[in-house]
Amino acid sequence: MAVAKRKRRGGLAIQAKKPKRNEKDAGSPAKLRDVAEEAEEEERDRIPGPVCKGKWKNKERILIFSSRGINFRTRHLMQDLRMLMPHSKADTKMDRKDKLFVINEVCEMKNCNKCIYFEAKKKQDLYMWLSNSPHGPSAKFLVQNIHTLAELKLTGNCLKGSRPLLSFDPVFDELPHYALLKELLIQIFCTPRYHPKSQPFVDHVFTFTILDNRIWFRNFQIIEEDAALVEIGPRFVLNLIKIFQGSFGGPTLYENPHYQSPNMHRRIVRSITAAKYKEKQQVKEVQKLRKKEPKTVLPHDPTDDVFAIPAEEKPIEIQWVKPEPKVDLKARKKRIYKRQRKLNQKDEQGGMQNESMDN
Secondary structure: OOOOOEOOOOOEOOOOOOOOOOOOHHHOHHHHHHHHHHHHHHHHHOOOOOOOOOOOOOOOOEEEEEEOOOOHHHHHHHHHHHHHOOOEEEOOOEOOOOOOOHHHHHHHHOOOOEEEEEEEEOOOEEEEEEEEOOOOOEEEEEEEEEEOHHHHOOOOOOOOOEEEEEEEOHHHHOOHHHHHHHHHHHHHHOOOOOOOOOEEEEEEEEEEEEEOOEEEEEEEEEOOOOOOEEEOOOEEEEEEEEEEEEOOEEEEEEEOOOOOOHHHHHHHHHHHHHHHHHHHHHHHHHHHHHHHOOOOOOOOOHHHHOOOOOOOOOOOOOOOOOOOOOOOHHHHHHHHHHHHHHHHHHHHHHHHHHHHHHO
């Protein structure tokens, strides 16, 4: 059987060439049947070619990189996002002294029109920038409660490079700043159709839920049997700070009134612990002052003795004879022991004098 020819765009010429009829085989229908059965078996065992991909129209490219000074958890989160988003690109870490407007030039050099930038401060606070380069808008978030794929060890799994479904909370459609964030998240996290590095499968879901004025990100696998969801990871929480009109700057479109900076949060925690310590010290000082104060003598209240039962009066006995002294047995034993020791010493000295006289 002849091998099927492959088209330029990945399609296959499904029809194979028909076997040639010889003049000898023309008269025997049994041989023709055998040849047809062999051709059918070969068709069954043949591995189908790749699915014909259409034209790649939505050419969204995401640049995912970070600043210097990030910790290991941030680095693993960045790698997880690159693995889940096949239309992403990587770049070297940016120096913290450079201004954020330089990122627009980096996106232009990398041929990217969207950017996810992780900014680390004080080696403990992590900020995420989502930007539409170079015209904007852009949003700045504080990233909290980070859990990476390697850290969670969840049972879910998905095909690398597959396209995700995006699920949004209904609150995104109620408020205008959430509607703007929804459109920005769709353009960044949604893998374009017919992307060269993507797979033509949809087997996981990105969920964006709003709770406690924060955006909670989760990644779930879709099980084919009963369409149940099993979490894959990673997971993190985005606390919105500001939305800017331009890319990494410009006029402020929205500022979160519920946002509290990490420095202020740490300051409040320290002040609470200091207040507890001061309160304990004040209690100790008050107790010391109370001990030093003289006790106030209250006047006798005659009503206190109304229900008091008087004790029985016993007759007073006067001793006219001096009581005999008590015998101290321990002192008596010591005196007897001293006497015996002295007598023994005298006997030993007398024996030694007799022996010297005899000699």
